[in-house]
Amino acid sequence: MVKEYIESNQQRFLDELFDWLRIPSVSADSRHKNDVRRAAEFLRDKLASAGVDTVEICETPGHPIVYAEKIINPALPTVVVYGHYDVQPPDPLDLWHSPPFEPVVKEGKIYARGSCDDKGQVYMHIKAFEAMMKLNALPCNVKFMIEGEEEVGSENLANFVKENHDRLKGDIILISDTAMISLEHPSITTGLRGLSYMEVEVTGPNRDLHSGVYGGAVANPINVLSKMIASLHDESGRVTIPGFYDAVDKLSAAEREAINKAPFNQDNYKKELGIDEVQGEKGYTTLERTGIRPTLDVNGIWGGYTGEGAKTVLPSKAYAKISMRLVPHQNNHAISELFTKHFLSIAPPSVKVKVTALHGGEPAVTPTDSEAFRAASAAFVDVFGKAPIPTRDGGSIPIVALFKKELGLDTVLMGFGFDSDAIHSPNEHYGVKNFLLGIETIVSFYKHYSKN
Amino acid sequence: MVKEYIESNQQRFLDELFDWLRIPSVSADSRHKNDVRRAAEFLRDKLASAGVDTVEICETPGHPIVYAEKIINPALPTVVVYGHYDVQPPDPLDLWHSPPFEPVVKEGKIYARGSCDDKGQVYMHIKAFEAMMKLNALPCNVKFMIEGEEEVGSENLANFVKENHDRLKGDIILISDTAMISLEHPSITTGLRGLSYMEVEVTGPNRDLHSGVYGGAVANPINVLSKMIASLHDESGRVTIPGFYDAVDKLSAAEREAINKAPFNQDNYKKELGIDEVQGEKGYTTLERTGIRPTLDVNGIWGGYTGEGAKTVLPSKAYAKISMRLVPHQNNHAISELFTKHFLSIAPPSVKVKVTALHGGEPAVTPTDSEAFRAASAAFVDVFGKAPIPTRDGGSIPIVALFKKELGLDTVLMGFGFDSDAIHSPNEHYGVKNFLLGIETIVSFYKHYSKN
Numbered sequence: 001m002v003k004e005y006i007e008s009n010q011q012r013f014l015d016e017l018f019d020w021l022r023i024p025s026v027s028a029d030s031r032h033k034n035d036v037r038r039a040a041e042f043l044r045d046k047l048a049s050a051g052v053d054t055v056e057i058c059e060t061p062g063h064p065i066v067y068a069e070k071i072i073n074p075a076l077p078t079v080v081v082y083g084h085y086d087v088q089p090p091d092p093l094d095l096w097h098s099p100p101f102e103p104v105v106k107e108g109k110i111y112a113r114g115s116c117d118d119k120g121q122v123y124m125h126i127k128a129f130e131a132m133m134k135l136n137a138l139p140c141n142v143k144f145m146i147e148g149e150e151e152v153g154s155e156n157l158a159n160f161v162k163e164n165h166d167r168l169k170g171d172i173i174l175i176s177d178t179a180m181i182s183l184e185h186p187s188i189t190t191g192l193r194g195l196s197y198m199e200v201e202v203t204g205p206n207r208d209l210h211s212g213v214y215g216g217a218v219a220n221p222i223n224v225l226s227k228m229i230a231s232l233h234d235e236s237g238r239v240t241i242p243g244f245y246d247a248v249d250k251l252s253a254a255e256r257e258a259i260n261k262a263p264f265n266q267d268n269y270k271k272e273l274g275i276d277e278v279q280g281e282k283g284y285t286t287l288e289r290t291g292i293r294p295t296l297d298v299n300g301i302w303g304g305y306t307g308e309g310a311k312t313v314l315p316s317k318a319y320a321k322i323s324m325r326l327v328p329h330q331n332n333h334a335i336s337e338l339f340t341k342h343f344l345s346i347a348p349p350s351v352k353v354k355v356t357a358l359h360g361g362e363p364a365v366t367p368t369d370s371e372a373f374r375a376a377s378a379a380f381v382d383v384f385g386k387a388p389i390p391t392r393d394g395g396s397i398p399i400v401a402l403f404k405k406e407l408g409l410d411t412v413l414m415g416f417g418f419d420s421d422a423i424h425s426p427n428e429h430y431g432v433k434n435f436l437l438g439i440e441t442i443v444s445f446y447k448h449y450s451k452n
Numbered sequence: 453m454v455k456e457y458i459e460s461n462q463q464r465f466l467d468e469l470f471d472w473l474r475i476p477s478v479s480a481d482s483r484h485k486n487d488v489r490r491a492a493e494f495l496r497d498k499l500a501s502a503g504v505d506t507v508e509i510c511e512t513p514g515h516p517i518v519y520a521e522k523i524i525n526p527a528l529p530t531v532v533v534y535g536h537y538d539v540q541p542p543d544p545l546d547l548w549h550s551p552p553f554e555p556v557v558k559e560g561k562i563y564a565r566g567s568c569d570d571k572g573q574v575y576m577h578i579k580a581f582e583a584m585m586k587l588n589a590l591p592c593n594v595k596f597m598i599e600g601e602e603e604v605g606s607e608n609l610a611n612f613v614k615e616n617h618d619r620l621k622g623d624i625i626l627i628s629d630t631a632m633i634s635l636e637h638p639s640i641t642t643g644l645r646g647l648s649y650m651e652v653e654v655t656g657p658n659r660d661l662h663s664g665v666y667g668g669a670v671a672n673p674i675n676v677l678s679k680m681i682a683s684l685h686d687e688s689g690r691v692t693i694p695g696f697y698d699a700v701d702k703l704s705a706a707e708r709e710a711i712n713k714a715p716f717n718q719d720n721y722k723k724e725l726g727i728d729e730v731q732g733e734k735g736y737t738t739l740e741r742t743g744i745r746p747t748l749d750v751n752g753i754w755g756g757y758t759g760e761g762a763k764t765v766l767p768s769k770a771y772a773k774i775s776m777r778l779v780p781h782q783n784n785h786a787i788s789e790l791f792t793k794h795f796l797s798i799a800p801p802s803v804k805v806k807v808t809a810l811h812g813g814e815p816a817v818t819p820t821d822s823e824a825f826r827a828a829s830a831a832f833v834d835v836f837g838k839a840p841i842p843t844r845d846g847g848s849i850p851i852v853a854l855f856k857k858e859l860g861l862d863t864v865l866m867g868f869g870f871d872s873d874a875i876h877s878p879n880e881h882y883g884v885k886n887f888l889l890g891i892e893t894i895v896s897f898y899k900h901y902s903k904n
Contacts, residue, residue, distance in 0.1 A: 028761030089763055095659070152761050179665070193664060197762045206726030207547070208877040212645060213631070213845070215777055216747030217738045219731035222772075223681065223750050230682035233675070274658030279671035279802035286669045295668030298675050299765050304752035305773060309480030309604050310649045310810045311541055312775055313751050313876050320674075321757060323764055325667050350731035358762045393665075424765050425660040 002443045005131045006436055013439075014110070014432070016046065017123045020085075021103040021112040025119075027063055027086035027152045036063045036148050039085045039119075043146055044068075046126055051133035052144070060156035063148030067167075070129070071141045077450060078141040078170035080409065082399060083122035083177060084150030087114035088424045095426035109429040116430035117423035121176035121416060122146055124435060128442035137443070139450035143170055150177075153197070153359025154398055161406045172372040172449070173403050176438065178393050178415030183433065185263050186384040188376055189413040191291065191392035192400055194326030194363030196336040197299075200225070200343060201354040202318045208304075211314040219350030221318040222303045228346055228353075229320060232296055236282040239296045239324070241342045247329040251292055259287055262389055272420060291392030295325045321358070332360035332398075361398020364411070372412045372449060379414075379444035383437055414445065454895045457583045458888055465891075466562070466884070468498065469575045472537075473555040473564040477571075479515055479538035479604045488515045488600050491537045491571075495578075495598055496520075502582035504596070512608035515600030519619075522581070523593045529902060530593040530622035532861065534851060535574035535629060536602030539566035540876045547878035561881040568882035569875035573628035573868060574598055576887060580894035589895070591902035595622055602629075605649070605811025606850055613858045624824040624901070625855050628890065630845050630867030635885065637715050638836040640828055641865040643743065643844035644852055646778030646815030648788040649751075652677070652795060653806040654770045660756075663766040671802030673770040674755045680798055680805075681772060684748055688734040691748045691776070693794045699781040703744055711739055714841055724872060743844030747777045773810070784812035784850075813850020816863070824864045824901060831866075831896035835889055866897065 006013075025039035026032040040057050047055045047068040055068035063086060071078075090100035090113045098104050103112035110120065125144070132138040145168065147157050161168060178189040204221040205214070234240050251259075264287055270278065280289040289295070303318030305311035324339065326332055336357040347353040367373060368390050380388040393413070400411045416438035422428045458465075477491035478484040492509050499507045499520040507520035515538060523530075542552035542565045550556050555564035562572065577596070584590040597620065599609050613620060630641040656673040657666070686692050703711075716739055722730065732741040741747070755770030757763035776791065778784055788809040799805040819825060820842050832840040845865070852863045868890035874880045 028759070028763065030760070089757070089759060089761075091757075091759065092660070151763075195664070195764070197764070204727065207874060207879070208544070209725075210876040211747075211749045211751055211775060212647070212777055213871050213875075214725075214742065215749040215775075216745055217730055217732045217741040218725060218727065219729075220749045222753050223685070226678040226681035226750065226753070227685075229675065229678035233679075273661075273666075273670060275656065275670065275802060276804075277671075277801040278669055279800065280669045289669040290666065293668055295663075297663045297667040297672045297766055298678065298756065299663055299763060300756035300758045300767075301674050301678070301770065302754045302758040304750065305541070305543075306752045306754040306771075307480070307541060307543065308482070309541075310773065310775070311480065311603075311751060311876065312647070312649070314749055315752070318753065319758075321762065323663060323667075323762070325664055348731065349729040350727060352728075419665050422659060422661075423665075424662040424763065427659070 001135055002131055002137070002440060005135060006439055010436055013127050017120060018103045020119055020123065021114055022101055024101045025086050025114070025148065026089050027149050028089050036086055040064050040066050040148055043085055047144060050126055050130035058160065060160060062156045065148065065157065065160055066144070066146045068144040069142065070138065072138060073141070076140045078143060079446065079449065080143045080145060080168060080170040080173050081125045082173055082175050083125065083146045084118045084148065085122060085146050086148040086151050087119065088117065088151050092426060097427055105432060108432050110432060110435070111427060111429045113428050115428055116417040116421040117428065118150065118177045120430040120435055121438065124176060124416070124438040124442055128439045131439065132443060132446065139446055143168065153361070155359065157399060158402055161402060165407065168407055170409060173409050173411040174445070175397065175411055175413050176415050177397055178413045179417040179419050179421070180415060181263060181389060181391065182418065183384065185389060186380045186386065187262070187389040187391045189393040189415055190368050190390040191328065191365045192363060192397050194330060194332050194361050194398065195323060196326065196332045196339060196360045197321070197323040197358040198336065198339055199356045199358050200320050200322060203316060203352045204350065205314070205316055208316050209314040211312045214314050218314060219348065220314050221351055222315060224348060224351050225303070225318040225320060228343065229298060231346060237280050239294065241338050243338050244294065244335065247331065248294060249292070249328045256288060259291055259392060260285055262287060262391055292327055294327050294330060296322065298322050326363045328363045328365050330363060332362050336360055362401035364400035364404070366400065366411050366413060370410055372410065375448035376412045376414050376445055378448040379441045382444045383441045414441065453587055454583055454589070454892060457587060458891050462888055465579050469572060470555045472571055472575065473566055474553055476553045477538050477566070477600065478541050479601050480541050488538055492516050492518050492600055495537055498578055499596060502578055503585035510612065512612060514608045517600065517609065517612050518596070518598045520596040521594065522590065524590060525593070528592045530595060531898065531901065532595045532597060532620060532622040532625050533577045534625055534627050535577065535598045536570045536600065537574060537598050538600040538603050539571065540569070540603050544878060549879055557884060560884050562884060562887070563879060563881045565880050567880055568869040568873040569880065570602065570629045572882040572887055573890065576628060576868070576890040576894055580891045583891065583895060584898065591898055595620065605813070607811065609851060610854055613854060617859065620859055622861060625861050625863040626897070627849065627863055627865050628867050629849055630865045631869040631871050631873070632867060633715060633841060633843065634870065635836065637841060638832045638838065639714070639841040639843045641845040641867060642820050642842040643780065643817045644815060644849050645746070646782060646784050646813050646850065647775060648778065648784045648791060648812045649773070649775040649810040650788065650791055651808045651810050652772050652774060655768060655804045656802065657766070657768055660768050661766040663764045666766050670766060671800065672766050673803055674767060676800060676803050677755070677770040677772060680795065681750060683798060689732050691746065693790050695790050696746065696787065699783065700746060701744070701780045708740065711743055711844060712737055714739060714843055744779055746779050746782060748774065750774050778815045780815045780817050782815060784814050788812055814853035816852035816856070818852065818863050818865060822862055824862065827900035828864045828866050828897055830900040831893045834896045835893045866893065
């Protein structure tokens with residue numbers, strides 16, 4: 001019955017999602033402030049027409065949070081759905097094969113910024129809710145909290161949660177903002193890496209200099225920054241910041257074995273990425289490197305002359321954005337501090353260094369022995385025909401740790417994207433099949449979860 | 453008499469120069485192609501009205517060369533004046549206190565891109581020539597060859613020189629495109645560093661990736677590039693490219709002592725640049741580091757997300773522009789090849805690296821025992837009241853080596869800029885006094901040189 005409803009409405013579902021994807025809700029770019037709001041208003045209207053009791057655009061000092069609820073019986077369990085309607089910046093634009101905010105379906109995939117992360121996945125929940133309402137099949141209460149600042153660190157969500165403990169009372173958090181292995185190998189994410197995101201500025205001379213006149217005698221901030229960045233990893237690929245690994249969870253041989261049982265083909269992985277070799281911390285497999293080990297990556301670097309041709313400048317400044325992925329028990333504030341202290345300490349006296357923490361989030365592990373996890377597993381069995389594999393995921397959803405701390409609630413991460421969906425990259429996409437099966441799986445989750 | 457002519461015409465001289473400086477003749481930027489030509493046409497007209505016999509805009513595959521001559525008597529010596537009318541790109545624009553192509557005089561200095569390098573210095577020669585013509589005081593023949601591609605490697609000048617051996621016959625090359633120590637310490641550059649300018653591209657995965665999903669398992673091209681750049685210097689600040697120092701001139705203790713006799717105050721130098729410490733190759737002074745030692749500087753670096761806020765991208769590509777200043781006997785083609793070979797050899801198998809040589813020039817030493825050098829010295833004594841100090845200069849004027857090789861001509865580098873003139877930087881400027889005294893000194897050079 002749900003299957004039929006989805007089938008007969010799928011074109012409308014996609015049309016609506018496309019309208020939403022056309023709104024460039026880039027939270028990091030202040031020029032898109034109004035677009036972010038328009039995306040919130042769109043969501044509010046769709047929640048209203050799907051049948052919630054109340055829906056509200058909640059103002060914050062930044063982008064607003066859309067909150068809605070449907071209480072059918074206070075005695076029944078309550079599912080709190082979290083997601084985000086903001087998206088990553090689309091650049092570099094010239095690498096997109098079709099414009100990022102003009103969604104198209106090619107070979108069964110929706111190409112658009114936000115198609116997978118996270119508008120497409122949020123919209124499954126709206127449509128699953130609509131289906132249950134239309135079919136008179138909603139078995140429990142549901143609350144929606146969809147924010148507009150996830151891609152810039154969810155700065156105002158923590159306050160919102162703190163100020164709305166009563167309103168957010170519930171039994172489980174349900175999030176679709178992660179990936180599964182494949183349609184043949186459904187999986188549920190049970191661990192998430194945290195994040196410390198830093199920006200560094202290295203200043204040499206007080207102005208750009210002629211490299212012929214001063215080169216060799218005055219510290220070049222790009223050379224210095226390169227050296228400082230290079231020193232952040234040792235020859236084994238380990239991060240050299242003192243104390244960085246102190247809190248890292250040590251997994252047992254059995255746990256590591258379990259992680260490496262997930263279906264993974266290194267040759268296909270390399271082929272798909274166009275690389276000859278993987279690279280990472282010695283002594284760990286690719287699945288371990290992205291799942292259970294903390295990392296440090298430069299996300300952006302700039303300085304000096306970057307235009308056409310040659311300019312012999314010895315620049316005054318060089319910059320980098322550096323982020324660290326954290327694993328359970330590492331604290332993002334502590335790691336940001338360790339980074340700052342270390343980075344300042346390795347600066348030579350010939351330059352001045354400024355370090356700013358841009359944003360962060362704590363790592364989290366979700367329980368696999370709960371009613372909610374069992375309900376999610378059963379839902380996957382219903383729709384995909386097999387039990388999902390628990391996986392540790394590389395991405396960060398800082399809100400998971402926050403929910404546990406503030407509301408005492410566990411989370412189920414029922415994600416339907418693929419790692420290859422190019423989220424945060426040009427040509428982000430999301431399978432139409434993933435979208436439709438996701439709606440079905442969510443409905444099934446409500447059914448199993450409410451049986452308890 | 454010359455002094456009076458300069459004095460009574462100085463406002464017009466400056467007005468004309470300002471008109472020229474208003475033309476943004478940025479040779480590196482193809483959007484300014486027409487401006488470069490307009491600057492050539494301006495120069496042609498001014499040479500014509502100053503009284504040359506013939507003047508011509510000579511086409512090349514790139515920007516044109518302006519060639520003019522005045523032959524008063526074939527039996528007399530011939531001075532060939534070289535200079536360039538193209539300028540460096542003005543960015544970063546936001547650091548200029550006044551627009552780069554709207555010249556203004558502040559505290560006795562002309563602020564504009566090209567004011568010192570090299571339009572302002574070329575214009576001294578045009579006005580010195582005009583003065584000698586008006587005063588019937590031109591004592592020898594003169595040829596002008598002013599190019600429009602110096603800031604992009606003088607690509608087409610070599611061919612022009614090769615194809616015009618007869619036309620360019622002369623006795624000495626005279627160039628004003630260098631700096632003097634100060635008005636109190638006039639100096640003449642007697643050595644110039646060469647240049648190899650490279651661009652490198654490091655490619656990791658075939659697309660930008662989410663650093664949370666892939667970070668730690670896939671080589672990050674920015675991290676890799678930083679490490680490769682860092683490895684180009686050892687702990688003593690020496691360049692690690694095998695063979696890099698093989699051809700470097702070893703100076704005697706006496707020669708090094710002579711270099712270090714030039715007036716130089718390290719504290720003022722640091723203060724003026726806003727740095728706490730200088731930095732460079734161990735065992736050498738600042739004057740040696742910029743004068744007689746080869747160097748390697750990153751002139752620009754870019755990759756990943758460089759916009760506002762935080763984007764957790766593991767980029768596909770990272771780039772850098774890297775240049776090396778060369779000293780006598782190093783060959784720029786050989787060094788470019790050594791760099792390329794070495795840079796490719798240090799790339800890990802997890803990335804692909806591309807190296808391109810953008811342009812280069814050979815180092816040069818000019819003789820100090822020639823008639824022309826003695827004439828230049830005498831001219832400085834006339835105008836500044838003391839003999840100029842011979843100095844080794846950090847910048848590159850590749851044409852000097854080319855002239856020697858192709859035409860068999862030595863060069864006198866009679867420059868009137870200061871190292872602090874911020875050439876290639878925001879707020880480039882040139883002293884009005886330097887400009888006017890330069891004209892006088894040039895006229896005096898012609899007088900002394902023709903006496904021989």
